Amino acid sequence: MNYDNFKHKDLTEKIIKAFYKIYNTLGFGFLEKVYENAMFIELRNMGLFVEKQRRVKVFYEGNLVGDYCADLAVEEKVIVELKAAEALCEDH
Numbered sequence: 001m002n003y004d005n006f007k008h009k010d011l012t013e014k015i016i017k018a019f020y021k022i023y024n025t026l027g028f029g030f031l032e033k034v035y036e037n038a039m040f041i042e043l044r045n046m047g048l049f050v051e052k053q054r055r056v057k058v059f060y061e062g063n064l065v066g067d068y069c070a071d072l073a074v075e076e077k078v079i080v081e082l083k084a085a086e087a088l089c090e091d092h
Contacts, residue, residue, distance in 0.1 A: 012078060015080060
């Protein structure tokens with residue numbers, strides 16, 4: 001798959017780089033909140049604007065259908081939803 005045309009490619013590459021640094025430092029086995037806090041710190045250290053537990057209003061055909069709480073919102077462009085699990089399953 002060619003990722004060159006992905007929206008916010010440079011920003012998502014930074015987010016993925018932060019993830020690998022955290023994973024290589026902390027390893028696995030912690031609750032999601034530990035990784036969320038570490039990602040928040042690492043992304044801010046990279047000079048990015050990051051918000052924790054950002055509320056996002058969700059609209060369908062012009063109608064408000066609910067609220068979503070994003071684990072992290074980066075640069076007001078990318079939502080990061082963190083999961084801590086032993087393996088990925090169909091629900092993820």
